[in-house]
Amino acid sequence: MKAIDLAIGGKSSFSLVRPPGHHAGPAYGMGFCSFNNAAIEAAYALQKMQRVAIVDWDVHHGNEIQGNYNESDRVLYCSIHRYPFYSGIGSIKESGTGKGEGYSVNIPFPAGSGMQLYSRAFNAIIIPALKSFKPELIIVSSGHDALSDDPLWGMKLHPEDFGNSLRCSPTSHPFLLYVILKEDMEGQMDWLPEKSLDKRRRIRITNRRCVFG
Numbered sequence: 001m002k003a004i005d006l007a008i009g010g011k012s013s014f015s016l017v018r019p020p021g022h023h024a025g026p027a028y029g030m031g032f033c034s035f036n037n038a039a040i041e042a043a044y045a046l047q048k049m050q051r052v053a054i055v056d057w058d059v060h061h062g063n064e065i066q067g068n069y070n071e072s073d074r075v076l077y078c079s080i081h082r083y084p085f086y087s088g089i090g091s092i093k094e095s096g097t098g099k100g101e102g103y104s105v106n107i108p109f110p111a112g113s114g115m116q117l118y119s120r121a122f123n124a125i126i127i128p129a130l131k132s133f134k135p136e137l138i139i140v141s142s143g144h145d146a147l148s149d150d151p152l153w154g155m156k157l158h159p160e161d162f163g164n165s166l167r168c169s170p171t172s173h174p175f176l177l178y179v180i181l182k183e184d185m186e187g188q189m190d191w192l193p194e195k196s197l198d199k200r201r202r203i204r205i206t207n208r209r210c211v212f213g
């Protein structure tokens with residue numbers, strides 16, 4: 001909640017909660033998740049604003065984030081994940097229901113996918129969807145199990161990919177420039193020094209609101 005308040009106040013923020021919790025339902029745990037942190041953060045933010053986007057790049061689909069907001073047009077949920085895979089849902093055909101039709105964006109990838117495919121997904125699907133939706137806040141459900149040296153899940157990302165995929169041109173990726181985090185498999189985190197970003201990017205960063213959860 002503090003991270004949301006900081007973001008609403010214009011400061012980048014990082015919720016150090018592991019895992020993001022995207023499998024947990026309202027009254028039950030699932031897939032090692034007890035609390036659905038990203039969904040809870042979104043619910044809290046929606047008390048203060050109209051539109052929140054959640055970008056989820058964990059290798060698993062966030063079944064209960066989608067489940068929570070499946071009928072909502074106030075939350076845009078974008079997920080890149082391995083499919084078919086646990087938790088069993090997340091096909092491209094699942095796009096929301098009722099008022100929420102079109103507000104769930106699922107991008108299923110096969111095992112072995114790497115940054116080339118992820119970049120295409122961001123450029124062709126996620127960034128345009130965010131631009132169209134115009135979220136007041138972006139929550140990044142930042143699972144890191146798509147890394148190439150994770151022995152269990154079979155994707156081919158590298159730590160720097162998480163930052164590089166989003167730390168792009170301000171004109172084409174205006175909403176995601178807070179994403180400047182790198183993390184290795186031991187959970188060591190390394191913020192890219194702000195001076196490594198050009199002046200225009202720093203200005204954009206200070207004007208955008210994004211939360212990792």
Ligand SMILES: [Zn+2]
Nearest residue numbers: 058059060145
């Ligand atoms: Zn996962």
